[in-house]
Structures are given as structure tokens and as C-alpha cells.
Amino acid sequence: MWSSPQIQSWSMEPKEDMDMEKSRVLVIGGAGDIGKHIVAASVHLGHPTAILIKEFAPSDIIKVQLLNSWVNSGASLLKGDLFDHESLVKAIKCADIVISAVGPHQVAEQTRIVAAIKEAGSVKRSVPSEFGSDVDRLHTVDPAVSLCALKANFRRVIEAEGIPHTYVSCNSFAETYLPSIGDVTAIGAGPPASKITILGDGDAKAVFVFKDDIATYTMRVVDDARTLNKILYMRRPTNVVSHNELISMWEKKAGRTLQKVHLPEEEILKWIEEAVFPLNILLSLALSIFARGDQSNFDIDPAVGVEATS
Known part of the structure; x- marks a missing residue:
């Protein structure tokens, strides 16, 4: 058995009448x-x-x-x-x-x-x-x-x-990508045992x-x-690392070397076309993140953006 929540209502007065x-x-x-x-x-x-x-x-x-x-x-x-x-x-x-x-x-x-x-x-x-x-x-x-x-x-x-x-x-x-060490073909499956799939050359930096x-x-x-x-x-x-760097860190901690399988962009595009929601969105985003480096391949323009930790 469970109970409905006991509602704590906000006052419906506009904020300017409050001293918060x-x-x-x-x-x-x-x-x-x-x-x-x-x-x-x-x-x-x-x-x-x-x-x-x-x-x-x-x-x-x-x-x-x-x-x-x-x-x-x-x-x-x-x-x-x-x-x-x-x-x-x-x-x-x-x-x-x-x-x-x-x-x-x-x-x-x-x-x-x-x-x-x-x-x-x-x-x-x-x-x-x-x-x-x-x-x-x-x-x-x-x-x-x-x-x-x-x-x-x-x-x-x-x-x-x-x-x-x-x-x-x-x-x-991080919760989406790190458990599989960045392998988007194995999201939700945990760290790879022996083989890992890399989109592109693995050198693009993700965040x-x-x-x-x-x-x-x-x-x-x-x-x-x-x-x-x-x-x-x-x-x-x-927090800005390439897939290759992630794999290297994991190999050092796990004490074993993983077999690397690289997927060229044409194969990634075919894979995206054949996938269904939500995997197709995840894969098309992964193309941008892991193969094209769109999260880190630009300098932050202070006129339009700020970096959080700064």
C-alpha cells in the first residue's frame, strides 16, 4: 500500500509580495x-x-x-x-x-x-x-x-x-557513456570484456x-x-577526453588490453538509418560527439557563453 503525497502548496501570490x-x-x-x-x-x-x-x-x-x-x-x-x-x-x-x-x-x-x-x-x-x-x-x-x-x-x-x-x-x-567506456554499441551492458567499438578514429574530444x-x-x-x-x-x-584516452585509462585500471574495432563514418550513417527510436537519436548524437568532436572543437566566445567551473 502507498499513500498519495501530502501536498505543500505554494502561495499563489506574485513573488514581489514575498520577502524571499x-x-x-x-x-x-x-x-x-x-x-x-x-x-x-x-x-x-x-x-x-x-x-x-x-x-x-x-x-x-x-x-x-x-x-x-x-x-x-x-x-x-x-x-x-x-x-x-x-x-x-x-x-x-x-x-x-x-x-x-x-x-x-x-x-x-x-x-x-x-x-x-x-x-x-x-x-x-x-x-x-x-x-x-x-x-x-x-x-x-x-x-x-x-x-x-x-x-x-x-x-x-x-x-x-x-x-x-x-x-x-x-x-x-557521464552516466550514459562511461559505464560502457564510451562504446555506444554497448550502452547499458557495462564495460566491454575484450572488444570495444570506436566511432571514427577515436581522437575527437568529448565532454x-x-x-x-x-x-x-x-x-x-x-x-x-x-x-x-x-x-x-x-x-x-x-572532463574533456577522447574515446582513445578513455579506453587507455580503463585498460590501465583493468590490467588488460581491449581489441579496438573502428567504425568509419559511412558505416555509422548506415547504422543510424536502420536504428529505431531512441537508439537512432543516441547514435546520431554520438556521431557528432565521438566522430566529429562537436563538443570541444571550438573556443568559448565570452560574448555569448561562459564556462561553468570558471
Whole structure:
């Protein structure tokens, strides 16, 4: 048996009538892969935090446990929906910071968040759902190129509407790639026993960051003037490594040598065409990350971006 969460409601008064030291944070998509970490980081750093949810008593026990964990940590739950403009505006009016962590199927729907932010008129920072490579610098193929185009187009919408923002370019989730030592053919299978697949020559540099760190960096900069209307790059030098370097580190620790199988780009492209969702997106992103080095093959322009650890 499990119980529905005991709801801790935010006051629905606008923020300017409140005396708060920390900015109020609203997370949309808080139950998602990175959203859960952002909620936890926001609460940990002392922000009054709320999560937009469709229902207070879902039938899924895992979802109920998640909602209860949020409430027990001091977060609040606001009932609302991305497709219910009135509820969205009502929730956003309570917040200083609006963070979207919606999944790939809802990226285009973030224009609804922009419309609600414009109507609410009180948001001082918006963080759209990116949390990956810099979408304006990727050179990949479909289906990832279409997803990145949606994110890039949404950047232009935010800028055209004059919404204060920070784009988070955290690059690659370490939890996704490191357990297989960067072998995208074996994600979820653990370290390779004897043979490893390398996309391209293995020399392109990728960037790996753990989700807890991504969330912490995100929350530390939402009130930082240096990141306003800029791209936050998470690209600490020690986290920038090639696939060959990853393999070498693993071989030294494991005390054995792996057989390397290199896939040329034409084989990667064929593989992407034959794959289905979500593997096809993962592979097309991997082409950009591991074969073309799109996460590290440019210098950060201080006029448009800042590096998180600096």
C-alpha cells in the first residue's frame, strides 16, 4: 500500500509580495531524467522549489514515491499542464526562475511556456530544455539534427520575445557513456570484456559530466548576472577526453588490453538509418560527439557563453 503525497502548496501570490532571499524556482518536467536532479539541487541549495504536475495522485507507484520524496524534501507541487495555459500562467506567476526539463517529444511545445512567461510578466530567468551539446554548433544527421533544430529555433523564439534566459550546454551525461567506456554499441551492458567499438578514429574530444553536477551548476547560475542571456558551457578541462584516452585509462585500471574495432563514418550513417527510436537519436548524437568532436572543437566566445567551473 502507498499513500498519495501530502501536498505543500505554494502561495499563489506574485513573488514581489514575498520577502524571499532565494529565487523561487518552478521546474517543468521535474519527473524526467535530468529534471529529478534539478529539483533535488534546487531544494538542496535553498531555493523555494515547485514542480508542475498533472495530477496529485497518479496510479503509478513509482511516480507516487517520487512525489512524496519531493514533498518530504520541502518542495511543493503545483497542479498544471503544459497544454493548459491558465494553469501554466498561474504557476509561473509564483516563480522567479522557470526551468524546463521536458523530454524530446515536448521540446517544440515550449513555445507555450514562452507565452505563459510573457503573460505572467514576472520571470527574471528562463532555462529551456537543452542539457546537451550546444545545438548551434552540432554537425550531425537526422533524427538528432531535427531535434537540435527545434531547440535552436526555440532559442530564437526566446531571444525575439526578450525573455531573460540561460542556455545550459552540459554536453554528455557521464552516466550514459562511461559505464560502457564510451562504446555506444554497448550502452547499458557495462564495460566491454575484450572488444570495444570506436566511432571514427577515436581522437575527437568529448565532454562528460554527471547529472548531479549538471543540476548543481545549473542551480548555482540561475541568479548569477554573468550567465544572463548567455550559454552556460560545462567543459572543465579534466572532463574533456577522447574515446582513445578513455579506453587507455580503463585498460590501465583493468590490467588488460581491449581489441579496438573502428567504425568509419559511412558505416555509422548506415547504422543510424536502420536504428529505431531512441537508439537512432543516441547514435546520431554520438556521431557528432565521438566522430566529429562537436563538443570541444571550438573556443568559448565570452560574448555569448561562459564556462561553468570558471
